Amino acid sequence: MTVQDIRAFNRFYTNVIGALDYGRHLYAPYTLTESRVLYELAHAPRTDAADLRAELSLDAGYLSRILNKFEQDGLVERAPSEKDPRRRRISLTPRGRDAADLLDERARETVGSLLGSVAPGDRARLADAMRSIRDILGDGHAPGAGEVVLREPGPGDLGWIVQRNAALYAAEYGWNTDYEGLVARIVADFAQDHDPHLERVWIAELNQRPVGCVMCVRDDTPATARLRLLLVEPEARGLGLGDRLVEAVIDFARGVGYRELVLWTNDVLGAARRIYQRHGFVLVAEKPHRSFGKDLVGQDWHLHLRGSGE
Template sequence: MTVQDVRAFNRFYTQLIGALDYGRHLYAPYSLTESRVLYELAHAEGADAADLRARLDLDAGYLSRILNKFQDAGLVERGPSAADQRRRRITLTARGREAAALLDERARRTVGALLDTVPETDRPRLAEAMRTVRSILGDGAAGAPGEVVLRGPRPGDLGWIVQRNGALYASEFGWDATYEGLVARIVADFAAQHDPRRERVWIAEWQGRAVGCVMCVRDDAGPDTARLRLLLVEPEARGRGVGDRLVRAVTGFAREAGYREVVLWTNDVLAAARRLYRRHGFVLVAERPHHSFGKDLVGQDWRLELS
């Protein structure tokens, strides 16, 4: 990627946003910056001027003029901050909340109209691409605080496993819908019949959303063999030890459940996953080329003996 690539994307996106606001009614009667200030006030109750200035990267004098205009129009009220008497707390009035809600509704309708032009089959790729850009360029999500929690699946999580596997592997490796079909069958079999004492699914949750998953099931080789399946970590959660915790959850559970070994099947293109498996003691025992999911791949069987 070059500087020109980024600039070309910026021009494209700027033109797209301008086209969405054809007629210049989206923010009326406010400017774009004034609309941003209203949005922040509506979503950060009790902000002060210093917070707004830092969050929006605005000149202090410019922000002060906007807030004076809003106060004259009856959109905001100012008062002393409970945390610091030297600061001024800014809150929206009822009229200000109505103005912010109107702008938000206009934006929702406009973006909704744009998404209506995107085929359903392309929307997962679009969402994944947006998450990738935000994660790589550092909007703060990748480094935001918060503990990753492993939990059991809730209603809807099994469907999420299917959807995210299909979307993520299509985006990162170009795999076709036959992989999503395979995942759907694996998940459906688990949902229809599994032994909770010896089979389990884990969901990794971070900041209130699912960012990873893995499954431990009994293998067809026999009652002493467990199989690790469908390990996935969302791009924005990588580098936080999520994959390590998910693999450790499987191996720990397998030991407690009485299995003597854990096996798994993966492909050579999944380099990060293979490094993770090796780090946890898995050994590559076989590999063979195959054509699956629309690609020529090399499948690999890995095995971990449980002491």
């Protein structure tokens, strides 16, 4: 492959995209970036502005202008975060959700029309080619969530949990080896003494290799389980894998009779916090601390497991 091959493909694909959005029907009356902001707000209700800016890699001033426009048009509401007044919480109004739903419907119809022009026998080959491009170029989107398998840990998987937690948190947040030591102790405690009926580890596997994990262990409080060490590899993010792992813990904890599920995290882990919020966890306490070489704000989240013997 040469540079010219890639440039030729880029010209071809941008022509396809342009044809899909001929006359700006797909995004009208919004720009592509504005439509993306609406999409993120629709899929992550009550998002902080700082989290939204980081998720979309947008300039703060540019995002602020978009949100000002949305607020003037009655699409969003902005308010101080209930837990941190320094942050601004953004949520869609009913009118904003209608606008996001309309954009989503247009996108589905447009892509459906494109697929309608592809011979049925070629559609699987097209999907495979798209997945191959995403996987090889490493854009953070691995193949579809349907190909991810949640399984019990096998030989070497517990060591993988320690290694990947240490490496990812060092790379993404600058945490030092104190965090690796904490994870190693958590994993060692589970390996040496756990009740298989009440405690469990899940490994998310994609293309026969691990890309995520989570643990459910007993807490010191009676009838309470603790969610620990939720992790999703960068190339597997965007597939809803974090939600699947948290759902697995909730279903397991409820099924074996726990009445409450708790977890401890830090406020810098915005993506994880949004997952917990989507599944009904409530922030009950915050406390600044110095750990892993950083000044952090620790957070305790609780979820009441309705239906557990009530």
